[in-house]
Amino acid sequence: MYFYKKNNLTIQQIQSEIISEFNMFSDWTEKYEYIIDLGKNLPVIDPKFKTPENTIKGCQSKVWLHAENNDNKIIFTADSDAIITRGIVAILIRVFSNQSAEDIINTKADFIEEIGLKQHLSQTRANGLSSMIKQIKLYAIAYSNK
Amino acid sequence: MYFYKKNNLTIQQIQSEIISEFNMFSDWTEKYEYIIDLGKNLPVIDPKFKTPENTIKGCQSKVWLHAENNDNKIIFTADSDAIITRGIVAILIRVFSNQSAEDIINTKADFIEEIGLKQHLSQTRANGLSSMIKQIKLYAIAYSNK
Amino acid sequence: MGNNKFNIDLIRNDFPILNSKVKGKQLIYLDNAATTQTPKVVIDSIVSYYSNLNANIHRGVHYLSQKATEAYEDARKKFQQQLNAKSSSEIIFTSGTTHSINLVANGFIDLLNKGDEIIVSHLEHHSNIVPWQMLCEKTGAIMRVIPMSEKGELIFSEYEKLLSNKTKIVFVNHVSNALGTINPVKEIISKAHEFGAAVLIDGAQALPHFKVNVIDLDADFYVGSAHKLYGPTGVGILYGKEEWLTKIPPYQGGGEMIDEVTFEKTTYAKIPNKFEAGTPNIAGVIASAVALDYINEIGLDNIAQYEKELLDYATQKLLEIDEIKIYGDSTNKTSVISFNIGNLHHYDIGTIIDNEGIAVRTGHHCAQPIMDYFNISGTIRISLSFYNTTQEIDSLINAIMIAKKMLS
Amino acid sequence: MGNNKFNIDLIRNDFPILNSKVKGKQLIYLDNAATTQTPKVVIDSIVSYYSNLNANIHRGVHYLSQKATEAYEDARKKFQQQLNAKSSSEIIFTSGTTHSINLVANGFIDLLNKGDEIIVSHLEHHSNIVPWQMLCEKTGAIMRVIPMSEKGELIFSEYEKLLSNKTKIVFVNHVSNALGTINPVKEIISKAHEFGAAVLIDGAQALPHFKVNVIDLDADFYVGSAHKLYGPTGVGILYGKEEWLTKIPPYQGGGEMIDEVTFEKTTYAKIPNKFEAGTPNIAGVIASAVALDYINEIGLDNIAQYEKELLDYATQKLLEIDEIKIYGDSTNKTSVISFNIGNLHHYDIGTIIDNEGIAVRTGHHCAQPIMDYFNISGTIRISLSFYNTTQEIDSLINAIMIAKKMLS
């Protein structure tokens, strides 16, 4: 598990890692099991960050996303009340957390297409995913303007 | 033309006459030509009877229908701005005018079905026809209550 | 349907979509309270309409227009008969239950004064709450709520306490879409009438399941949606007593609903036209009547009986699952089971069983107040139709077990 | 449609109804302004929807619901592109032009004060008059009328005189359904904007005939009906600028259009959902987008050119008839010819040519003020589509001659 690792991998490199991991699965049950696993292992967010401002709408489940600046990298922590959503959040955090604001703003999250996440998520969940990525980018923009 | 004839025919007898006349026509053009002819020959109504109260709604064309009591028979006069409608009105007058209120109230206008008028009239015109017959019966009821 | 009025295989054959595969699995459709599937005769009637009859209605002299008008007006008569309304002019076609309710709520704007009261039930769909909240905002009327019990039933004695001479209208669904509870609408109506209040019954979830008789109920308004009644999308029904429909003003202005128009003054047509401004969903209305014929041919009593058996079977099977909680266990309910399992999220379960080809609904089912009552964010809801089978229920149970295992 | 973009025989083959017989005669359908006929691809898309995709949208996790939602939202994008709207959330689906106009008129209730003015044109369909009269009644606003000339054109200089800082909204059709006049809506809009007034354009009769660009026009609202655009009945389009749609309140309350509901307080969703309460006409909306694809494949420019030729041909042929009077002879008109012959009644002529299998409209065409202007009770109106032919016009002329002879 990579959540708070100190790595030097770029967003692009992490995306490639994720794509090859997902390529190993032969069916969607396995992919789901993996996502659920990621969800279970997502470190808990500090409850004080579960504020209305940190809540992301657009999904049937709730998502809380918190960002802080650490040494010019943005650290994301998050949670959801649904475990599959938590798993998806976990992947996004692995990709975007501990990166610079510039990289976050400038890199497209194209792994989502590649691992076929969107097709296999419900419309509401896919919208939720878009909202999450949008929120991540907005945080990065906010920090880069500081 | 029979409009003001003094006859002793009952409503039922007149209806039969009309049915046999219409049976002579081989196609609808002929029937229409006949109806148009009747329309043209309908004696003009006294303009003072073309009042809003005498106007019948429910058709694209306007119909005015006036009733008066003459020797316990009800005399109908009528007009329309459309000639086919005038023709239809003429038939109704031939059937119902110069009859007693009781007979008018109690006799069904079943010749309409038999000569296939309804099928060949537009919906609006068929509605108009129903409104006219309703109005004729209402007049008769009004007179019989006097 | 042959001699045997209820041959499930023949019935399933009437619905083309039931043969579909979803993600490689046979579709199992258990979301009938959201929308019902469409029998082939109904689809055919739409094709036939556009291939043979399509024309704008009421205004035309020409043949197609007459024929289309007749078919449209025949559909009105069918709905009149279905609901046992006194006259076909008491049936208004709208674009859906929601539209029907908004039409009536709008009609009460001038009938309500500040301080007047209107009564809703805790069991309502948002469509039977929000239009009335908007009405309250416009008029200063106050909305009172009939509370519900843990069983998912309305508490009648509390309802009686809410009624007073200030009460102007009561609006309650016949069947709750979220829990399946059948409400005692006849008693609700008769109580309201003692105080001179009108009653609107939202029958969206009742019409597909049992025979409704508006005269017997003495309902002032009764509404439903064709797309929940095996008909097409975009058609709603509004029954209103002639006195009421004559009393309330038109909702929308436009063609058809007028008598005469000048810039100075416009006079309105009589009912039903007064409420049908603009070109209606002609094809949809005609097809909705075909859907009525279809379910009447099977017989609503046969449907009710079969669906009851299916509901009992499903309830029993579900209750065998560890940690399941079913919301709403009125003895008087129909075709809906709303539940959660332990503290698994309804949305997670829905997602996984969807991958098994099973369509259920998760979430608040447009009935947030009920969710608030139970202090939950949502449930998994299965809603049954007469084309569902016990085998499908077995597959559902199976899929839930898979989901449970994956998620725990 | 092969290489030749405009092969009339191939096009006619796309429309099953055009092969119908009426009273033993080949159907000649010249009532396209009332409703257009439906190409097979559109009918097929409806069949396919109910056979493969039918589900309620937006709220479901399950596969069918997702697919139906995607198809529905794709349709929204198609209409966005068609109208060149900035964002797809500026496209609202309603049940028809009439509904769209009522939605906007309702939105202005709180924006108007007693003594404010709103401007209508003399050329409007009742659907673009009556909702605004209802608005005036509710608000005390005053309706001003842009007068028309003998040619059936709006008198622009008079319009300019009506505008003032009191003017809050102007509503004019793009094309008159009764006369065919194309109004200078771009100029009308730009003048209104000088006074800060909003403008609604009723494009019901424009969308089928030429390309409309709402950004270029700078329209605040633009409305139309799918059933006049080769799509199904029961679907309307409302384009509104984001600022306006955000500003005006929701029209109907219900499911879908809410953010959160409690009995105390309800918050509304963002556009477009805010205006789409209840289950929409899902199948109809999806099929409407297929209809758009269909006409785009032929090409609106090709359609406009062909229809212009047909209009010129028909006008010329009709003018050869003794005693004919055509109402509305603007040089800028499209696809509609309204006329009377001597003092023969339009209804009589309509009835007789109907017996020849020809569908035309007679009467006031829901535009009584225009009839009042000409001091007539109605006209005979033919309205053309790209599937009509010069042979059909010849048959029409022939039938009129028969009628004339019979009636004179």
Ligand SMILES: Cc1ncc(COP(=O)(O)O)c(C=O)c1O
């Ligand atoms: C210019 C115009 N506006 C509005 C309408 C009303 O459209 P609908 O009946 O589809 O609501 C029509 C159609 O008759 C029309 O021609």
Ligand SMILES: Cc1ncc(COP(=O)(O)O)c(C=O)c1O
């Ligand atoms: C009880 C109830 N009322 C109203 C509605 C709204 O119906 P529609 O979306 O067809 O307007 C529904 C459907 O979800 C319902 O179940």
